[in-house]
Amino acid sequence: MIEIKNIKKSFGDKIIIDDISAVMEAGKCNLIIGASGSGKTVLTKCMVGLFHPDSGEILYSGESFGAMDDEHRKMLRQQIGMLFQGSALFDSMTVEQNVMFPLEMFSRDNYKTRKKRVDEVLARVELKDAHKKFPAEISGGMKKRVGIARSIVLNPKYLFCDEPNSGLDPQTSLVIDKLIKELTNEFNTTTIVVTHDMNSVMEIGDHIVYLYQGKKEWEGSNKEIIFSKSDKLNKFIFASEFLQDAKDMRMLEMKGKIDNDRNMEDLLNSPGSLMDNLEK
Numbered sequence: 487m488i489e490i491k492n493i494k495k496s497f498g499d500k501i502i503i504d505d506i507s508a509v510m511e512a513g514k515c516n517l518i519i520g521a522s523g524s525g526k527t528v529l530t531k532c533m534v535g536l537f538h539p540d541s542g543e544i545l546y547s548g549e550s551f552g553a554m555d556d557e558h559r560k561m562l563r564q565q566i567g568m569l570f571q572g573s574a575l576f577d578s579m580t581v582e583q584n585v586m587f588p589l590e591m592f593s594r595d596n597y598k599t600r601k602k603r604v605d606e607v608l609a610r611v612e613l614k615d616a617h618k619k620f621p622a623e624i625s626g627g628m629k630k631r632v633g634i635a636r637s638i639v640l641n642p643k644y645l646f647c648d649e650p651n652s653g654l655d656p657q658t659s660l661v662i663d664k665l666i667k668e669l670t671n672e673f674n675t676t677t678i679v680v681t682h683d684m685n686s687v688m689e690i691g692d693h694i695v696y697l698y699q700g701k702k703e704w705e706g707s708n709k710e711i712i713f714s715k716s717d718k719l720n721k722f723i724f725a726s727e728f729l730q731d732a733k734d735m736r737m738l739e740m741k742g743k744i745d746n747d748r749n750m751e752d753l754l755n756s757p758g759s760l761m762d763n764l765e766k
């Protein structure tokens with residue numbers, strides 16, 4: 487679990503992150519969403535130590551990132567996997583060499599063990615036959631899978647994914663989302679996904695933090711998001727008439743699910759908002 491506590495960050499006199507607190511839960515896909523310029527990347531960079539917040543704390547499993555000594559911080563960094571926008575593969579290396587790279591940097595295992603681990607993760611992302619190919623020879627979706635394989639090869643406790651669906655068609659995006667979700671559940675990873683993609687929000691958003699102009703405007707799950715009373719959030723997620731129609735359909739579908747799902751009892755019993763919204 488990662489706790490973000492009262493993080494503030496300014497550049498010059500411009501406040502970019504304005505007192506944000508939130509929790510990124512273990513074994514869950516935690517999504518950070520918001521319009522362009524709302525501060526998603528800056529907040530994420532504060533979380534992984536690429537920016538120093540002006541105030542506030544980031545706690546990894548209860549330990550303050552800012553207060554760690556260098557050795558401890560180095561160890562933590564090895565538990566963080568990163569899937570970069572555009573996959574960021576090394577063009578001159580084969581798929582296998584790309585995935586091997588973090589092991590060569592950080593692992594003391596011999597070549598045979600490293601190779602076995604590379605084979606394992608490539609099989610896990612369903613790329614058994616791509617070892618010797620170069621990035622230029624594979625599709626965008628495959629590159630993403632290689633990026634995912636590389637980000638999980640060290641078995642990270644925390645996985646950061648920056649716009650994992652950028653540049654992918656909707657069907658491939660779904661496959662990638664499903665893979666991220668499965669890996670998160672399988673290894674109890676604390677996964678953080680920065681995204682604009684509303685499909686991802688609905689498909690994998692176990693926990694969603696919505697930023698608006700550097701502040702946290704809303705936090706909740708994909709089951710709750712369509713019932714949000716935040717006008718700012720509603721404008722963001724239902725930006726078109728088409729999506730508004732989809733929202734209405736989704737609400738009906740949710741109602742069916744809620745009626746059939748005992749786990750949703752709490753939601754049904756919570757102060758009127760759910761039914762109020764369903765009847766609108």
Ligand SMILES: Nc1ncnc2c1ncn2[C@@H]1O[C@H](COP(=O)(O)OP(=O)(O)OP(=O)(O)O)[C@@H](O)[C@H]1O
Pocket residue numbers: 497502520521522523524525526527528529
């Ligand atoms: N190094 C920096 N120096 C000065 N300003 C910065 C720096 N990095 C980001 N900013 C500013 O912080 C604000 C938030 O940027 P950020 O990249 O976090 O937005 P974002 O929500 O990730 O947007 P996008 O969805 O377009 O990636 C922007 O106004 C940006 O110009």
